[in-house]
Amino acid sequence: MTTPPVTVLIADDQPLVRRGLSLILSPDPGFEVVGEAEDGERAVALAHRLRPDVVVMDIRMPVLDGVAATARLAAELPGCRVLALSTFDMDAYVVGALRAGACGFLPKDSSPEDLAAAIRTVHAGEAVVAPRLLTRLISTYVRGPRGAASPAPGGAGRDGLTPREAEVWRLMATGLDNTEISRALGLSLSTVKNHITGIFDKLAVRDRAQAVIAAYESGLVAPRG
Template structure:
């Protein structure tokens, strides 16, 4: 039997945590292993429980979700963080993604959206709320992250085909869209995506998009859907 995905719930509102627990405990392959009411408690819980996926609120007392995400990713790189927000583009969401979150969803997401998102980040993909993907990429284009320190461009290690896939990832294309653009099978695309992420040292597709922006590899038509495949 496949082991269940271990989930940590982090939110300062007890009723919200209870609601998510009721949803997730009903899934046969998900297990809520703990809860935390603020960022400091989340970091400590991650150290003790080693969850596979952390559902992380943004605005919390003591330590917010952005700072908590950065520390969790640094200390527990195998734990994936999925940010949950009430707002369609909370000003902290981009910071959380840059801190290492594997994506975000709105708190009013449908049950299946939440479950699918947990599965996606657990397998190393990224997920972003569909209603805000265009605005997120617009923000990345208009307000890029600080340039990376001088040194070799990680994309230099990519083959020509991997570079094509990398550019498509940077434009927010899904695996199916990349397959159609490059006339490849989806299984082949998945293989290329895995190699690209490994060579870039990227945690997931969101991280790859940020790396692409930092190194100026994003084509002019980058604005569109964000990575969620």
């Protein structure tokens, strides 16, 4: 059986960017661009009507910016995954979008191959943000714990984690990928993945990006600088 294409909605306030992204994706039979939106409000409305698998979302747009639109989609259409786009690698809006529910972000100067790979990764349920780039962003823009009772994005704290899960979470937040965590703790890769799944469940977060943000906000890891 042929795998159905990943349906994509493109949201950007610049017509040339929208058209460029569409022209990049359309020749690939693995994708179907189902619509384009010029602002966040329109993106949310079209997502409700078209039910795309992935929304490629510029995070700086008029009417409703990409962060607010992402939060709306996460609440109203949890099956629709958001890939945020940013002009700059180091952008405070990026952390806002990740906290709001985006599954990752991609700089606008990324290659067409990176865009296609990122959309596929997001559609598969994984976070796109490279661990070290994510920690660099968060250490710059997330300013440590908000207080003793600071919640994780989904409302859970770290008290419910086992000591091993807490250690895996800490290593994840410092930028290690699954293979590096496996080596550091002497665990199999499958065991690390199982721990990470448990961490996501207990913190009530959607993906690695939100789990790393939660680590900084809970005080488990301190921002640098």
